[in-house]
Amino acid sequence: MDFDLTQDQRLVQEMVRKFAVNELEPVASEIDKTGEFPWSNIKKMAELGLLGVIVPEEYGGAGLDFLSLAIVIEEISKVCASTGVIVAVNNSLAAYPILAFGDVKQRQKYLPVLARAEQIGAIGLTEPNAGSDVAGLESTAVVDGDYYRLNGTKRFITNGVEAGVYVIFAYTDKTKGHKGLSAFIVDGDTPGFSRGDHEDLMGLRATGNCELIFEDAKVPKENLLGEEGQGFKIGMHTLDVSRIDIGAQSVGIAQGALEASVKYAKERTAFGKPIAQFQLIQAMVAEMATQIEAARFLVYHAAYLKDKQVPRFSKEASMAKWFAAEACLNAVRKAVQVHGGYGYTKDYPVERYYRDAKCMEIYEGTTEIQKIVIARSLLKD
């Protein structure tokens, strides 16, 4: 078992780390305040290939593996979780399903566009009345000549405001239960499609989160992704992959919180010495670091299984996503605590990490859902 990153992966890590510190960190706090979608970050990242890490070179991507993508997302999220999630969604939730399930024409049409960030991608699964309950989705898609008429509303869609390529899930046949769900690639300028207001979120504030509204939206038939009825399978498989990335994001945020805490603890003095010398602070730092390390290995392992093309890795992906979210939440809570009163102000970045972190146990499948996925894989006959 080789626990080392390859030389390429190490170089990728080094490059993204430097890029993140020099280019993303200086504006992270500002975009969180203003909620501005960071197009200048995205343009720079697109040039380096970061918006299409796992898109094959023949489609204009970098053609790297999922472990490399996890590394990219971790390093970015360490300084800016909003930018990290934009990259994760573009790669795993928009580009990946098209890569894995799209036909040649769809791949040729959309993958280069996403890899170069000529358009940003987003996924529309969640609805106002259905988050965890995928069977409870209400959006419908009905054949009408050369089109599907799409009706419904999607809620809390990351990248929603600025995206131009959406992967949308709707029922083509409600009678078949989850086997009646289908997936579609929807262009941003589709007639009948509109976007709701920009959500005012607790954290991940610069991700252009909004509602997507479909009112008899005309989606060309050739934009059906895979086959009718394949939607559930496409959705679940895509989430398995994206959970690796959200796990990586959690590790990144947690690592950022840890490093900030270590730095602060060495500088801040109380009772005549740096607080780093007090055991209770030391305990907090030790706990954070160990949990982050464990989370990182779960994420890397899930990525490794995906790269090895193991047919089922849902359990490992869910373990990684859930555990990393827990590690992240523990880390940011301790980080604010280490910073004391200053951690509660906006003068220090840890309060942003705290707000960003909460979403880790909610989106891409709540922690509760992850546990069910894991249990099911162990308890099913």
Place this chain on the structure above:
Amino acid sequence: MRDIFVLAEHRRGELRDITIEMLTKGRELAECCGVPLTAVLLGHGVDRFAEKLASYADTVVLIDHPQLENFNSETYQAALSPLLEDRQPFLTLIGHTAFGIDVAPRLSAQSNIPLATDCIDIRCEDDRVFAVRQIYGGKLNAEVSYENAPQYLATIRPASFPVREYGLKGEIVRTDCPALKTPEREFLEYVEAPAGEVDITQADVIVAVGRGIKEKETLPLVEELAKSLGGVLACSRPIVDAGWLPKDRQVGSSGTIVAINKYPNAPVFNEADYGIVGDLFKVLPTLKEKIAELKSG
């Protein structure tokens, strides 16, 4: 007798301060070793400098030649090598300046004289020379020894040594210039840095930032403080390199300098007049307040 040589540095009609600093230290070394101190002046039409140098040195070797009018590392080295070969000074000091850095390594290589650069201190013990230089951006001092050699060469960091007047009347010796080839490098001209919207050299108060501020967002806070002091915002080189502020904001190191740094050993405290060991994000707002209070009350 083996002298101590000091290479005078001048540019555009002015003798540069480093020269006098080196002569002051040179005199101290010369007295310690019981040897004469010689100033070496290369140039064209620079007699007035020779007279000034004579007040610090026992001898001024003046080599006047049209080809030496503007600094050129090749011609300067070509003039110095035969002089050093002939006179065999024990130690030669050159300023660690743009010019000095340009010529000293070349002189060292061509004349085979060991060189230590950017020295902040230098001393002679018997026939050996020891220098002190800074490494890791000033975080540590390194004591450097030279292997036994007939001559030694060192470049001296500006502002390392205070200046003293000696009021001597050294002998000015006009020395022939060796035959100089046309150098491969041709000096064309000097160009002044373009003037920006803010001339920090005219400011009474400068509040400067370095890499420690981490976020561009901090600049407005610092600029406010600068304005409340009746001054301007300036910065160190890395901030200019990163494109956060234009070149005309890059600061040198003159005037009353107050440094704020969280590390007690920060090298900046060696350059500053006043130092505060602390967090700039805590000190600046408090300072702004106090200044505002004083101004109003």
Place this chain on the structure above:
Amino acid sequence: MEIVVCMKRVPETGDAEIAVDSTGRDIVRDRLTYDINESDNYALEEAVLLKEKFGGTVTLVSMGPPETDETLRMGLAKGGDVAVRLWDHRFARSDGHATAFVLAKAIREMEFDLVLTGCIATDDGRTQVGVTIAALLGIPHATYVMKVDIEDGIATVQSELEGGLIAVNRMKTPALFTIQTGINEPRYPSLISIKKATAKEIRTLTLDDLGLEASSAGEEGSKTKIVKLTPPPVGKRAEILEGAPEVVSARLTEIFKEKGMI
């Protein structure tokens, strides 16, 4: 245009706390991270820009132990075509001249129009190696270069002097320039260039490969030696104001008032 870029792998000590090791002549290195010397990175970018303009190849040269390969590999990802690493345990603890001597020996065997180096190494701060290489190779040089223009084998360069003043010099190639930071904006290597870099060659040459005598390299070949390292005296010039932000701010405001700044 054939360009040689000299690169050094240095420890990142900007934010780190450095301690003197038990020998008293070096620092404790186990917790340090390493990177390409900052001004060498600008030199590399300048070389790649010139290559993009004129065609040709960029050869990276570095004197360093095996770990240096990673830095060279990143250099190849940024646009270098081939890398040469010079190493022998007998190269250790070289001073400026000895380092330049080894590098010049290797470079002499190469075909080049330009040699670019950084203007200063952030670890030892010597500013010596570049100019020494030029002298040993017998080519003209310029230091602290902020602008390079080349036409028909003639280079016109701007060198930064004190106070923002610039000296403009002209010379024929082959020539050597030590490059100042800020001359360009060094690129980040894209993911694809990182992938491509794995296929590029890093050659290693030892003391014997270079045909050198042990006496001309490393500590043996160095005429200056580090005797010991010490921390600099604290606050040599600065009057340190102590206390909480409130207290120091009040005192500083007093000082400003005394000096007539307010």
